[in-house]
Amino acid sequence: QSALTQPASVSGSPGQSITISCTGTSSDVGSYNFVSWYQQHPGKAPKFMVYEVSKRPSGVSNRFSGSKSGNTASLTISGLQAEDEADYYCCSYAGSDTYVFGTGTKVTVL
């Protein structure tokens, strides 16, 4: 159960779009359309942002969108805002009722 690979940091200016990648293997991301994304502000619990690769829970801004190609999933934040500055984690179902998280990405709004 090796962690999925994410870039350590991504930055952008207000209003810009950024994309965070999440690379796994054919045993997790590549095998299942069960990739979810979480936003975590310092000292807070994670927040559920995207599930099943591209679905948004009720209440999550449509500025957040997810996609997947092969073993790599991505989260795009469009119209970047100051409150988007946080850590972001991907997570994939890995079969047999197990899950694996990504290494995490710190998003900085310049």
Next chain:
Amino acid sequence: QVQLVESGGGVVQPGRSLRLSCAASGFTFSSYGMFWVRQAPGKGLEWVALISYGGSNKYYADSVRGRFTISRDNSENTLFLQMNSLRAEDTAVYYCAREGPDRTGDGFDYWGQGTLVTVSS
């Protein structure tokens, strides 16, 4: 509204045991699978364990299998994590989370605020 409140964290010596609890409210607890997820200080998230809605099926990360036991009391709307043979590397904030929203694999839609476990002599 959905609420998950963890308790039971603290400082414990290596090799000792600790039991965490998570009190759930605002939803039909017995209808949902539940998880424990942990986060070591300054590190990323790590899935720890899953228990099915009825409690009969339990799954663990390799790092805790054989030492940790997840359980639940649906009559009391409470989730537990019994942690034995604790190691320094188990030091983390432990979160309980609800499975959701539609099916197995969807991830964790609601989280508690976490409880800190520190394993140190």
